[in-house]
Amino acid sequence: MSKGAPTTTATTANDAVRAAFREYYFKQAKMIEPPGDVEKREFGYMQFGGHGMVRHLSFKSTGELVATLITQVPSDVYCSNALYRFPTLAMQEKQWLGADLIFDIDGKDLHLPCVPSHSYPVCANCGHVSPPPSSDDKEYACSVCGGKKAEHIVIPCAKCIEGSKKEARRLYEFLTGDLGIDRQNVHTYFSGNNGFHFHVQDDAYRPLDSQARSDLVGYLAGIGLLAESVGVRRSPGGDNNLAFVKFPRSGLGSGWRKKVADKLKIDTTSTLRLTNIVREKGGYAGFKAELDAMTREMGVRIDPQVTTDVHRVFRMPGTLNSKSGLAKVRVSDIESFDPFTDACLLGDAKVKVRLKAHAKVRLKGENYNISKETAELPAYAAVYFICKGLAEAAATTAT
Template sequence: MSEEKFLSDVIKDFYANHQVEVPNVDQREFGIGFFGKKIAKRHLSFSSQIELTSFLKNRVPFYISYSVACYEKPASTPMDAKGFLGADIVYEFDADDLKTDCKQDHDSWICTECGAKGKGSVEKCSKCGSSVQVEQWFCFVCLNETKKQVFRLLEFIENDLSLHEGISINFSGNAGYHIHLRNDSIKSLNAEARIELLDYLTTKDFDLQRHGFVESNKMFLCPMPNETHGWNKRLLTSLVDLIEKDNVEKIAAFGGVRNATVRDLLSNKELVLKNIKEKGILFSIPGRKNKQFWESLLQHLLEESALDIDRQTSADIRKIIRVPETIHGGSGLLAKNIPLEQLKEFNPLDETVVFPDTSVKVFISSSPKFYLKGNWFGPFTQEEAELPLYAAFYLIARKSASLVG
């Protein structure tokens, strides 16, 4: 039996007893993919949830995605013939976009020119400087860092955008999370408005001076904290927190000054904080222009707080994205819906494993140590192993293993 047929049969067994529901299913465009190709065909549509479920059971796609937009005629081509009715916004966070230390443990790379290899995630070959291919894996650490981004986005959505309904979250099935906004006030936004919203969340082109952080009469001024909201409030809260905690090293690094200079500043900490909170004045830095120091410090705080959002997914109203509660064909994990109250404790490497423990013998070319469903596996290098079905599927789908016998 081929690996593709084996994986397809496993997915087929799952969909035989699994129901998938999509909001406004008859107005969505769908796309499907098969082994090794996420999108092989687009411009599909289904008249009902029943028809969609039947399709999954009979055609058994490795991947199925749906449009963030709703259309009058979702199967029509070209795109302009579909009849746009409105679109959700989907924000996507992936662990592969984050620079986490754990990548040094589980990722690896190979040079496309000289064939040199190494551990970790790099952009260029350390031997010849050419481009590299990186093999990425995911663990508790990087997936938890990704989840932190989700919570930060939710804080923006609720506090800055005042959206409290029509929000749903699901695991992507592989490396991250998708946050769907289906609020009526969102659906009518055009592409330009979506980009403006994205720019706000990521602080693209943020102008400190326009937001009240300005130099005047040799003093550097800031907005009054009790009158701020949004990014101004977030910036001042971060700044006050740094000062209250006497974080000398971070202030010095962000402001581009020596530690001793910051210690001099913090020797008058109570006065510094009082000037910020009651007068909107940032204290002078001895021997250095205030403007250069404070702008550098504030810009670093801004970048530290900005969200790292996939721009294409959130701004493109023609985008299709994985259907929640379906299988990700590259991992065998479920793109599981997550109630907001369960997100904090949610562990995708346990809770999205849906295949059984049946033993499967495989030959593994290479794999770091990885975790699924309460068990650790590997590392493996050019060896046979008997694994639970869910772990075997995971490795075969990644093309890191093949069937034996």
């Protein structure tokens, strides 16, 4: 923790977080990354304590956008992947001009086995926050009211981040390898919470409609690959489960064909080996089921709704995420990237907080393992716990 930092007076969680966000947008304006053709984009933002999104906004320049962030201090900022002739009009009047290709990898969709060990149950009845359950706990029961239903606050661990990185690396290889997109046109960002966002800046993909993007999502996820594409075909006759092997003329040297061939350790000379594999799986149907499971495992787990929505407003690079207080930042080297340092960009003015449960996290290289009821923390740590719902701001006296 930094010594000699000023103390922030805050009476509510929103006051403390909003003050830290305002300082960030004032001092770190250079981190904001507006999209290309900024004047053709729709912008929107959420407000602290507000309900619903302020949408259909347009800015003529980066300076105008940053000025709005400093004065309004939104909790979250979004920008359309689409370009419009009239971005401030109602959706049916905007005149869609195309949309960038975007992808969202969210850690919560990976269902990693480590999550329960750092997941805090919040009672749906009384709001009491409990520490992560031990491995012996089989059924949740609130220690205050006995309630049986709970929502969960997850503090991502190193394994969670590595799980998301694994998916991000896989997606990057699909985009630049299978699809042949120039590496300079694929931009990777940490989402600001527990995942990664991809922005593809390639004019060739802007005209794609929702169905074409859905087909692309299916390809990336490994859904619907035909057994025939790797050489396994139904035998003619009445038994649909009989199969024979005939490799495609175009070979097994690219795309999903190559991925499956490498996994099965076959090539176009492996007729006997593939025939034996099909027989071991019980015929055509058994092989197809095995193929489906294999491609799902090898595919990328992305949020399909984000990619297929051609009117999406997506979190804007360089802005803060109200679920954590971390920033959505560009990732140049995913191997060395540490979100708890590289995306932790708030200041270190002291904020006194009241913890709702024993909580721990590592931010900016410092371990925060808070077991007492109240603590005075640097703003970046205090905001993280507040945004996660594990703390609330306590009134302090400025010094």
